[in-house]
Amino acid sequence: MSSNPIEYLKTNRDTLLTDLNNFLSIPSVSTDSSFKKQMYEAARFVQEHLERIGFQKAEIEETDGHPLVYGEYNCPNADAPTVLFYGHYDVQPVDPIDEWTTDPFTPTIRDGRLYARGSSDDKGQVFMHLAVFEAFMKTDGAIPVNVKVCIEGEEEIGSEHLYATLQEKKEQFQADFVVISDSGMVGLNQPTILYGLKGFTGIEIDVHGPSHDLHSGLYGGAVRNPAMALAHILAGLKDEQEIVTVDGFYNNVQEIDSFERTLMSHVEQEDYQKTCGVSETVSEKGYTALEHTMARPTLEINGMYSGYQGEGTKTIIPSIATAKITCRLVPGQDPEDIQNRLEKHILAQAPSGVTVNVKKEKLSAKAYKVEPNHPLIKKAADSYTKAFGKETVYMRMGGSIPVVEWLDDLYGIPIVLLGFGTPEDRLHSPNESFPLDSFDKGMETLVHYWNSFK
């Protein structure tokens, strides 16, 4: 009998790994309807685990899509806060299957890494929480906080039904703060606090010229070329110093203060030139590439097309030209406001002789940020450091996690992102894996974290 949770996790490591392997062996691919049965199987795995270790409530809740696992643990300590633990049991498809060294649903350890689809995103990290809850129950007989568990099955397909469920059952999911482990650290064994995520919004620009492709000889010189009109519009959105020229784009943008700049300066800057294969990095004037990606708003063309794209030449004036644009937003920016400003700017720049339409993408999200010196964050950083034996670094991320924005929007409570993945995990790609070091030290981090609420 182990005397404390950390000892329990060490003593029972093999059993826990076997348990995790059973979880990872279930092909819970949410996008493929032929795995409907396996989705229930994976949900049941979580539900049964919670039930077995003594959660007062452990249910599979139906949605209009894949089911969601909901659990409740009520701590004997009347003053204990309530945490909402969010994660997902669904995984990405495995194609191209040929590129996997070993079967994606036959977990295999190689060179200190556990290879399996979902090992990092997110079944592996969800299981670490389940194991830590188990360790507390089996040793202390209690978890130091009240826990609400929400493990969904549709994260990889856009969490289609989660927002409706959260809205509908707002009180059920009400908590004092949220913990999510569905992200990563900046490097192996480098504990990392992710205290901010960007929001995003998107538009599509369609430029309609002639009603059909025209002979560039017979009509070149008589009509406006929509591809050229689009080029002028796009070039007018951003200058060569990577500053967005749309009026009011930077209104209310929360400036990166010197405290944050210091925090960020401890993050080892990725070797962008190597990772991205570019000749040099570029960033907004006055900011490093890291600061720009983490904490400054960006505007990117994601795609564009017009006319002929095959081999050789086809001498036409295209009838239409299109571009897709997304912006990543920081705190202070409102997605709808940004869409409106883009639209206004673009329509004002539309040249004569073509018709310009701006289509606003529906899926948008505000940025999320918690104060890096918030007590809940401080506790997390200390727990990381204790477990990994290394100073925790603080970062914000250019990416977006819609559920974070929804939870923030619905509850306005702090969200603690306790990620243990590493940049080498190959999420969504063949040969996804998770370091066993992260598995061990991550669970230890969680034990320290919950203990800090005692």
Added chain:
Amino acid sequence: MSSNPIEYLKTNRDTLLTDLNNFLSIPSVSTDSSFKKQMYEAARFVQEHLERIGFQKAEIEETDGHPLVYGEYNCPNADAPTVLFYGHYDVQPVDPIDEWTTDPFTPTIRDGRLYARGSSDDKGQVFMHLAVFEAFMKTDGAIPVNVKVCIEGEEEIGSEHLYATLQEKKEQFQADFVVISDSGMVGLNQPTILYGLKGFTGIEIDVHGPSHDLHSGLYGGAVRNPAMALAHILAGLKDEQEIVTVDGFYNNVQEIDSFERTLMSHVEQEDYQKTCGVSETVSEKGYTALEHTMARPTLEINGMYSGYQGEGTKTIIPSIATAKITCRLVPGQDPEDIQNRLEKHILAQAPSGVTVNVKKEKLSAKAYKVEPNHPLIKKAADSYTKAFGKETVYMRMGGSIPVVEWLDDLYGIPIVLLGFGTPEDRLHSPNESFPLDSFDKGMETLVHYWNSFK
């Protein structure tokens, strides 16, 4: 027995039409190798016609592709000039066959038009010349000029082997001037002298950014987006007044003089807004749309692409962006010089962080122009007017005919474009047709033209 060629053409109209129908019934589709036999059949039709009416030479010459018909007629008048008559017996494919009202190779008359593939482009117009030569031989016993005939079988596939043949047998094809009937008039029964064609040249711009598509959240702000870089480059090629901003682009451009402007002003301007489905026409500052398309150089984007082009959004920074551009050139401009200037301009504009390549298209052509008041052109205009009973208008065309540039390049002799097609002929499309009015009055025009050399 008819007393003169015009009477002969009228008396024998039915027989000639039957002959033409036999020619049009041969499916001489040059792009489809399964019609190889029919290509010879069509060539033989021309060769046998020349032989039958008394040409001293009438041969089928092999090339590395489809054969070419060569004929020679030596006029008794020792002072008569020598004309090289060029045309082509091959036709475009007929797809989509379902859209033809009647079979493309079963010539059918409806509403004063002869429907068949090749009726306008170019078998119908070639046959008119054959019929007129016949009419002269059968009535006057002679054609008023020496004639060299060159009817090729590869025009619709780029005249791949013609240039080599012309170069190789330069003396054989040597003449005082060239006559081609492979173009059109601005409208039905509106005689039109086409006295200039544009040249062309093309480039492709490739902008290489990151070595692979990047996550726009994680890397947006650290690397240069190649689509945005391309937009800046393209926008820098032309201003909103449709003036090309490439240094030296307009060097040596032959200005449209007031005489030409007066000539052009008699061309009824096409209703571009209706034909092209645009809200308004645009043209180079200082020029009408007609002048711009006919006689000013143009630069058009024919196609461009980058990144994601499907439904919805894919939040990437694309790895590459590409655009295809062609310029239509006027007399004074050299295609190679223009390519070099474009390349220089573009590379100078390339922003940091991306690699820009300019690929020069091989197929280029200089513009062609004959003086509109050249005696050979004046004779043609007068002949048109006599036959159609209407003043001839003068125009230049924004399109290019490579063979014209080659003949000009090799021989430097005047090229008279005696076209009889109309804008409604639907060349290259289903239901190609040719007006019987053009057939009758066109042949009459040719009789007047040859008579003017007596």
